[in-house]
Amino acid sequence: MLDYHIHTKLCGHANGEMEEYVQKALAASLQEMGFADHLPMLKWAHPDYAMPFEKLHNYVQQVHHLQREYPNLQIKLGIEADYYSGEEQATRELLEQYPFDYVYGSIHFIDGWAFDDPVRIKEWETRDVNEVYEQYYRLVQHAAKSKLFDIIGHFDLVKKFGHRPTKDLSGLVEETVRCCKEHGLAVEISTAGLRKPVKEIYPSKQIMRLLHRYNIPIVLGSDAHSPEEVAGRFHEARHALKALGFTKVVAFKQRKIVSTYPL
Ligand code: ZN
Ligand code: FE
Ligand code: FE
Ligand code: ZN
Numbered sequence: 133m134l135d136y137h138i139h140t141k142l143c144g145h146a147n148g149e150m151e152e153y154v155q156k157a158l159a160a161s162l163q164e165m166g167f168a169d170h171l172p173m174l175k176w177a178h179p180d181y182a183m184p185f186e187k188l189h190n191y192v193q194q195v196h197h198l199q200r201e202y203p204n205l206q207i208k209l210g211i212e213a214d215y216y217s218g219e220e221q222a223t224r225e226l227l228e229q230y231p232f233d234y235v236y237g238s239i240h241f242i243d244g245w246a247f248d249d250p251v252r253i254k255e256w257e258t259r260d261v262n263e264v265y266e267q268y269y270r271l272v273q274h275a276a277k278s279k280l281f282d283i284i285g286h287f288d289l290v291k292k293f294g295h296r297p298t299k300d301l302s303g304l305v306e307e308t309v310r311c312c313k314e315h316g317l318a319v320e321i322s323t324a325g326l327r328k329p330v331k332e333i334y335p336s337k338q339i340m341r342l343l344h345r346y347n348i349p350i351v352l353g354s355d356a357h358s359p360e361e362v363a364g365r366f367h368e369a370r371h372a373l374k375a376l377g378f379t380k381v382v383a384f385k386q387r388k389i390v391s392t393y394p395l
Contacts, residue, residue, distance in 0.1 A: 133370075133393055134164035134383060135363045136210055136234065137285065137322060137353025142183040142191050143170040146357035150194055153359045154202055160363035163393065164383055166208035167195050168236050168285075168353070174223060175216045176244045182214075192230050208233040208384065212285055214240055215275035223280050234351075234384035236320065237281025239271045239289065248292045262299045265290055269301070269308045276311045282387055283318045283351055286325070287335040294330050302338070309342040318382060318389070319348050321373060323365040324355035333369055340376050349382040349389060370395050 138153050139146040150167070157165040169191055170182035183191060195209045211232050213223060227235055242264060246252050256264070268290040275281060288305075312319055322334040335343075343350060352369060356362045373395055380392040 133162055133363070133366065134166070134206075134352060134381065135160075135162055135354050135356070135366070136166040136208070136283070136351045136384075137168050137212070137236065137320060137324075137355045138165060138362060139212075139355070139357045140167060140169045140191065140194075142187045144180045144183070148359040150198060153356065153362055154198055154205065154207065156359045156362040158202075158205060160366075162205070162363055164206035164208065165362070166210040166233065166384075167191075168210035168212045168234075171211045171213040171226065173214060174219045174226070175214075176241060176246075178246075181240075181246070188230070206383075210234045210236065210384075212236040212238050213281065214238060215271060215278060215280070216241075217271075217274060220278050220280060227280065231386065233386060234282045235280065235387065236283050236285040237275040237278070237317075238285035239268060239275060242267045242271065248289055253293060256293065256295055261295045262297045262301070264295070265297045265299075265301055266304060269304050272308050273311045276308070276315045276317050279315065281317065282384060283320050284312055285320050285353070286322045286355065287319050288339060289334060291330050291332070291334075291336070292325065292328050305339060306342055309339065309346055309348065313346045313348055317348070319343055319350055320353045321350050321369050321381075322353045322355055323369050324353070326365050326368065327361070333372060337372065337376070340373065340378075344376050344378055350378065351381050351384075
C-alpha cells in the first residue's frame with residue numbers, strides 16, 4: 133500500500149523530521165510513500181501555508197537523500213500545488229524545474245479566501261454555502277482542464293467544517309468527475325477528513341461511487357502534517373473502497389501511472 137500525501141515542516145504548518153515520516157511509513161508496512169508538500173505559492177503567499185521559494189530546492193534534495201538512505205521503501209517525489217486562475221503558465225514553469233513523480237492539484241482558495249483554514253472560518257458566515265460549493269467545484273474543473281496536475285487532492289475539501297449545500301449539486305459534482313476522466317486525472321482518497329470536523333473521508337461515498345463508475349484511477353493519502361499521521365486510518369478507507377468495488381490504487385513515477393497495488 134502507499135501513502136502519497138505527506139507534508140514536511142518546510143511548509144510552516146507541519147512538524148517532525150522527514151526521516152520520522154519515513155520511519156512511520158516503514159512501521160505501517162507501506163511499500164511506497166510520497167512526499168507532497170505545499171509548492172511555494174504564486175498568489176496569496178503566506179508563511180504558514182506553503183514552503184518559500186528558496187526551500188524548494190532543499191525539499192527536492194532531501195527527498196532524493198532519503199531515497200538513497202532507504203532503498204527498501206519506494207519514496208516518491210511529489211508536490212501539492214494550488215490552482216490559480218491566470219497563473220497556469222507560471223505554475224507550469226515552476227513544476228518543470230524539478231523531476232516530480234506526481235503533482236497534486238488542490239483547491240484551498242476561493243478568490244484568495246483560504247476556506248479550509250480554521251483561522252478564516254468566520255468568513256463562512258458571510259458566504260452563501262451553495263455558492264461556495266459551486267465556486268469550489270468550478271475551480272476543481274479548471275484545475276483538471278489546466279493539464280498541470282496528475283491527481284486531484286481531497287476532492288470535496290469544501291465540506292471540511294461540515295457546511296452542507298441546501299441545493300442538489302449532484303449534477304455539478306458528476307460533471308467534475310467526468311472532467312477528471314476526460315483529462316486523465318487520478319483522484320485521491322484522503323483519510324484527512326476523518327480528523328476534521330466533518331469526520332468523513334474525502335471524497336464522500338457518493339463521489340467514490342462516481343469515481344468507480346467512471347473508472348478513474350485512485351491513490352490513497354493521509355495528508356500527514358505530523359509523522360504519526362502517516363497511513364492514518366487507511367483500514368477504513370480500504371474497507372470503504374472495497375465495499376464499493378474498487379480493487380486497486382495506482383502508483384506514479386515521473387508523472388505516469390506505472391503500477392498498481394491491490395487494496
Ligand atoms: Zn498543509
Ligand atoms: Fe491540501
Ligand atoms: Fe496536503
Ligand atoms: Zn492538504
